[in-house]
Amino acid sequence: MSDVADYLETRPLTPTAAAVPIVSISALTGAVMSPQAKQAGLAAPDAKRAGVPCSSCAMHSFCMPEGLTSAEAERIEALICPSRTIRNGETLFRTGDSFQSLYAVRAGSFKTIVMHRDGREQVTGFHQAGDMLGLDGVCSGHHSCDAVAIEDSQVCIIPFHLLEAMCRDVKVVQQHVHRMMGGEIVREATLMMLLGTMSAEQRVATFLLNLSGKLQKRGYSPAEFHLRMTREEIGSYLGMKLETVSRMLSKFQKDGLVDTHGKQIRILDMDGLRRV
Amino acid sequence: MSDVADYLETRPLTPTAAAVPIVSISALTGAVMSPQAKQAGLAAPDAKRAGVPCSSCAMHSFCMPEGLTSAEAERIEALICPSRTIRNGETLFRTGDSFQSLYAVRAGSFKTIVMHRDGREQVTGFHQAGDMLGLDGVCSGHHSCDAVAIEDSQVCIIPFHLLEAMCRDVKVVQQHVHRMMGGEIVREATLMMLLGTMSAEQRVATFLLNLSGKLQKRGYSPAEFHLRMTREEIGSYLGMKLETVSRMLSKFQKDGLVDTHGKQIRILDMDGLRRV
DNA sequence: CGAGTAGTTGATTACGTTCAATCTTCGTGG
DNA sequence: CCACGAAGATTGAACGTAATCAACTACTCG
Structure with a gap:
């Protein structure tokens, strides 16, 4: 934990x-x-x-x-x-x-x-x-x-x-x-x-940013990484359903903030994500 | 904390x-x-x-x-x-x-x-x-x-x-x-x-039960107590709005689970609350 | 290659928020 | 002591976000 x-x-x-x-x-x-x-x-x-x-x-x-x-x-x-x-x-x-x-x-x-x-x-x-x-x-x-x-x-x-x-x-x-x-x-x-104050959109954005920061500290690229967990696990962690996680990722995609291919994530606009 | x-x-x-x-x-x-x-x-x-x-x-x-x-x-x-x-x-x-x-x-x-x-x-x-x-x-x-x-x-x-x-x-x-x-x-x-898995109703019920347990450990009555915090503070703690806290308390009142007079709380049906 | 799991997307529903009006409680000062 | 005002609490009506249900697609792995 x-x-x-x-x-x-x-x-x-x-x-x-x-x-x-x-x-x-x-x-x-x-x-x-x-x-x-x-x-x-x-x-x-x-x-x-x-x-x-x-x-x-x-x-x-x-x-x-x-x-x-x-x-x-x-x-x-x-x-x-x-x-x-x-x-x-x-x-x-x-x-x-x-x-x-x-x-x-x-x-x-x-x-x-x-x-x-x-x-x-x-x-x-x-x-x-x-x-x-x-x-x-x-x-x-x-x-x-x-x-x-x-x-x-x-x-x-x-x-x-x-x-x-x-x-x-x-x-x-x-x-x-x-x-x-x-x-x-x-x-x-x-x-x-x-969990107490953020919208689903903000939670997913925060999740990606936190993960990115963690990977960066370990010497990995902060912008491109592979998710180890399923949408369901992410949803459970963030207090929402897997469909909602998926929708938010699609939304970020549409807005040009990230590029997702299944579990492969590329963050295109770090500041944009932070502003969500 | x-x-x-x-x-x-x-x-x-x-x-x-x-x-x-x-x-x-x-x-x-x-x-x-x-x-x-x-x-x-x-x-x-x-x-x-x-x-x-x-x-x-x-x-x-x-x-x-x-x-x-x-x-x-x-x-x-x-x-x-x-x-x-x-x-x-x-x-x-x-x-x-x-x-x-x-x-x-x-x-x-x-x-x-x-x-x-x-x-x-x-x-x-x-x-x-x-x-x-x-x-x-x-x-x-x-x-x-x-x-x-x-x-x-x-x-x-x-x-x-x-x-x-x-x-x-x-x-x-x-x-x-x-x-x-x-x-x-x-x-x-x-x-x-x-915060991640419970409905508003369950959160308020859990809050009352936790508080009750804590007071009991301190030698107070677990069934009757005075809330020190406002509805807004409770709501903030439980990730909901004060109106929702108020509505849930009214609902418990209607269902005969608790008796509330402002900040004065009396739990009438402890098991009922747990079952919510 | 086919089965099963994971993920996406759409339509509908429900829960909780928001906005607003009213009521209650409590502290302060006349 | 009571009146007053402010803050807190309750309740109702309309709205919006995320859940649910469902269909479909894309991967992964025997």
């Missing part, structure tokens, strides 16, 4: 960080389970050790605090369990599951959904490489949403009790965790604003 | 805590400013020292972690600045203000609002005695919403850097802070669900 990277908006982004291409899932190799993964009771049978250490991971700048000593950086690396592969449509965790770990998305994309008792569900967030998942479980010790992969994905597993322990020793880690949680709070408040 | 008490839902509530009446603002006495308040640069000229120490504050069970040693409890008390009085309509902090402290509502009520650039604003939360305010600033170091008193109120000021320091030393304090932040994340996700 969280965007680790959001709080970076308020910090300068290094040019190198923005230019690094995202690691593809096929570039990640598999290996054996670590003792910590067993201890946390979380790594699935298909858990695999990523060949890439944090220090050389492209998402490094999104997950890790700055200003660590090399000893501290090593301690964090030791704390992180082997990454786990989640195939398209599979769930990383479900509502009610015991909360043990946070998950940093290393590659791929997820949606988080909450289910109403009457069966209706709503998408509460989309999460790409560099985002953090699982903070919803911190409060009660149980997850309060489902996290489902919307393409083949890979996550790093961070046992929360170990992270908490490290927070007690290393101030920058503590502040990093607080900022991640705080960022999630702000992100959700912004979304409440969107 | 936070409800400290929400996470207590998952923990047993002691009968005594539920039975304690809420301290009235008139019961609080004033005194001088502490060195810490000056240091934090936050206490307003009208800051007053609450005569009541945390240990005998009625809201104690909502703000404080359990299982502290007496030395730790003393340290927390020393850390908390003199409380500050905020009159109806005054703001505790504004968007963009530098984030220095959290605020525990000791008496009264607040709303938090976010402002869109086009001037429209939305209420993102209501906060009563026992709730925590200010977590929105943790991420960026600046507040991302305004907190406005909707009746004469009093808050305890908790300098965040001191709280962070204590989190590093005392595990239960750390977990308490994490749970507060996590609780806020879950609260907002629930609200997103409400």
Whole structure:
């Protein structure tokens, strides 16, 4: 439910960080389970050790605090369990599951959904490489949403009790965790604003702009990208029906703001979208 | 933006805590400013020292972690600045203000609002005695919403850097802070669900039920209470117009679910409301 | 290549907004 | 204490946006 990277908006982004291409899932190799993964009771049978250490991971700048000593950086690396592969449509965790770990998305994309008792569900967030998942479980010790992969994905597993322990020793880690949680709070408040005050047209425009900004921070083109989610998932996220999403995209097309071909999106007039 | 008490839902509530009446603002006495308040640069000229120490504050069970040693409890008390009085309509902090402290509502009520650039604003939360305010600033170091008193109120000021320091030393304090932040994340996700999937009727019903539950946890009658906010503020919070709020309340009245006289509310059929 | 899923577009309906008039409550000052 | 004015709340009528229902098209994948 969280965007680790959001709080970076308020910090300068290094040019190198923005230019690094995202690691593809096929570039990640598999290996054996670590003792910590067993201890946390979380790594699935298909858990695999990523060949890439944090220090050389492209998402490094999104997950890790700055200003660590090399000893501290090593301690964090030791704390992180082997990454786990989640195939398209599979769930990383479900509502009610015991909360043990946070998950940093290393590659791929997820949606988080909450289910109403009457069966209706709503998408509460989309999460790409560099985002953090699982903070919803911190409060009660149980997850309060489902996290489902919307393409083949890979996550790093961070046992929360170990992270908490490290927070007690290393101030920058503590502040990093607080900022991640705080960022999630702000992100959700912004979304409440969107759901509470904007028209369907404005919501879709805002959605595209937010996604664009997020991709830009990761070194991708902000103007041309591929949607990982369906119209229905977008609609659920934005509090409207899929037909309405489709209509709004068609309208933007007609107005010359974007160029859509199914899931392929090209933003032609960024300012025009902002003015909607 | 936070409800400290929400996470207590998952923990047993002691009968005594539920039975304690809420301290009235008139019961609080004033005194001088502490060195810490000056240091934090936050206490307003009208800051007053609450005569009541945390240990005998009625809201104690909502703000404080359990299982502290007496030395730790003393340290927390020393850390908390003199409380500050905020009159109806005054703001505790504004968007963009530098984030220095959290605020525990000791008496009264607040709303938090976010402002869109086009001037429209939305209420993102209501906060009563026992709730925590200010977590929105943790991420960026600046507040991302305004907190406005909707009746004469009093808050305890908790300098965040001191709280962070204590989190590093005392595990239960750390977990308490994490749970507060996590609780806020879950609260907002629930609200997103409400805004994204529910009809106006269901939203108003849910609002009344949530408020009722919150009051019950504080030892008040869950069936009969006084709304502190206007229809317009409720509407803004629920993503609808004040007229719609009014119509829904009238409808509930007609259906025999509630009895409303202006801001005085009596819930006649709790289950009926839940079934809406 | 065919089945099934995802997406687009049109027609109709319904819910909530908008605009407006009226009523109530509450705070202020004569 | 009551009168007055302002702000808040209620109710009605007309309107508009997005939902619903439905038909059709375009992809994707065994």
